[in-house]
Amino acid sequence: MKGSTTDTAPVQGAAVHLWSLTAVELRARLLAKEISCREVLDSFQRRIEEVNPQVNAIVTHCPERAREAAARADDRYARTGRPLGPLHGLPVAHKDLVDTAGLRTTYGSRVYAAHVPDRDALLAQRYREAGAILVGKTNTPEFGAGSHTVNDVFGATRNPYDLTRSAGGSSGGAAAALATGMLPIADGSDMGGSLRNPAAFCHVVGLRPSAGRVPNWPSTAPYFPYPTNGALGRCVEDVALQMAVIGVPDPRAPLAAPYPESFDLGGGFEPAGRRVAFDADLGGLPVDPAVSGVLARVPQVLAALGCDVHEGGPGWDGADDAFLTWRAWYQVLCFGELVDEHRELLRENIVWNVDQGRRVTGEDLVRAEKQRNAVTERARAFLDTHEFLLCPTSQVAPFDIGLNHPPQVDGVPTRHYLDWMRACSRVTVTGFPAASVPFGFTDDGLPVGVQVVGRPGADADVLRFAGALQEAATGSRVAPVAHTVDARREPPPRSRPSAGEGSWSP
Incomplete structure (x- = not known):
């Protein structure tokens, strides 16, 4: 097939588009020289x-740059017989929070609408050195603030299952691009659910790694464990392929620990007999009945896999305050000066974050740290006797694209734009690995x-279990894209009330 102009490949006797294949399948065909990097790129382009144009997931596109990189990859492989690396020839678009040398990086903000970095962030460097072909950037809310992807530079990313709904966020562009077959691999980042929520909303897999698993450089707060980079894919194996590249320590990232495991998911992992727990509402959180109705099958599916299934969780008292207080402190550190200089150009979420953070006192941080330690120790003890904890990824289904956040969850009003994300943010406090599985x-x-939480450092085991669960539940598929909505480039109207309705204070 190499050198042809075909866009299809035979799979089980039928011709399928290259863009519909998983990253692992594409990689195998590329290494076998059944297809070329040019052909793969052309299919995805x-x-x-x-x-x-319908979903608005890839917001900065560099087709010529990508074409040149694919040609160089093909030429080198033909000349030396050696692939560029584990991601040889796979198209990727980095989240628009990740600096990419020579390619516009806006952070979703009008302040940086014309910004072009002169160096790659470590994450982008690792994808490039592993052989991935950069095709552009994926959409994100301004500075990643919120689990709904909309900004004043590029507008909103639409859910590929219903274009009137949110794709989640802040890695919503990445998740939507994967779900629709525009990318085979994608990176994301997560603090309170920014990788896991869009994975759930778009029916793909997303892994928030253990704290320190994926080094981040440059970083404003290199010792702060809440934010982390991670990977998304249409299947667990595609996530593992990326984690093997990005989950390696770097001396510039002080939290990056040399975890003693690989991301080879082989080896006969067997879910049967494993003691697992299902926490249907993470200690009493409101969950939309449409979501809880679907997840009611989780114990049944686990039992069918042969697991020893239990109900309940470690107890999450103090997790919300620990997350919100430390997050508020972090927002001032990252964006305080920006708000002082450009308040009028920024969306309400960033401004509200900084205003809340400036109210945090030293006593607030002392209390929050005690709470964080208590939650983490309870979760650690719980996972000593339960290998995995399962719980909802999101408390709601994808919501109306014109909203900043859901105004209520199962009849309970949300106090602010972070309130509906607590199924993820409570897990963040522990620093443990967590995957969202369709x-x-x-x-x-x-x-x-559904969210799969594992023991600290056991990221590969989380993915192995997630793979068994995905196969037993729904498998993966490329999302249908509705053609009934005009996907406009301008952002939807800003919702009112604003991010801090009802407000939260430490």
Whole structure:
């Protein structure tokens, strides 16, 4: 097939588009020289041209740069017989929070609308050195603030299962691009659910790694464990392929620990007999009945896998305050000066974050740290006797794209734009690895994900278990893209009330 102009490959006797193959399948065919990097890129480029105007997931596109890189990759492989690396020839678009040398990086903000970095962030460097072909950047809310992807530079990213709904965030562009077949691999980042929520909303897999697993450089707060980079894919194996590249220590990232495990998911992992727990509401959080109805099958699916299934969790008292207080402190550190200089150019979420953070006192941080330690120790003790904890990824299904955040969850009003994300943010406090796995659909056809939490450092085991669960639940598929909505480039109207309705204070 090498050198041809075909966009298809035979799979089980049928011709399928290259863009519909998993990253692992593409990699195998590339290394076998059944297809070329140029052919793979051309297939994904055509898919981007067809689909992206509807979902608005890839916001900065560099087709010529990508074409040159694919040609160099093919030429080198033909000349030396050696691939560029584990991601040889796989197209990737980095989240628009990741600096990419020579390619516009806006952080979703009007302040940086014309910003072009002169160096790669470590994450982008690792994808490039592993042979991935950069095709552009994926959409994100301004500075990643919020689990709904909309900003004043590029507008909103639409959910590929319903274009009137949110794709989640802040890695919403990445998740939507994967779900629609515009990318085979994508990076994301996560603090309170920014990688896991969009994975659930778009029916793909997302892994928030253990704290320190993926080094981040440059970083404003290199010792702060809440934010982390991670990976998304259409299947667990594609996430593992990326984690083997990005989950390696770097001396510039002081939290990056040399965890003693690889991301080879082989070896006969068997879910049967493993003691697992299902925490249906993480200690009493409101959960939309449409979501809880889908996840009611989780114990049944686990039992069918042969697991020893229990109900309940470690107890999450203090997790919300620990997360919100430390997060508020971090927001001032990162964006305080920016708000002082450009308040009028920034969206309400960033401004509210900084205003809240400036109210945090030393006593607040002391209390929050005690709470964080207590939550982490309870979770650690719980996972000593339960190998995995399962719980909802999101408390709601994908919501209306014109909202800043859901105004209520199962009849309970949300106090601010972070309030509906607590199913993820409570897990963040522990620093433990957590994957969102596609689990099913609501009666309205909206995706629902289940969260798999594992022991600290056991990221590969989380993915192994997630793989068994995904296969037993719904498997993976490329999302249908509705053609009934005009996907406009301008952002939807800003919702009112603003981010801090009801407010939160430490």
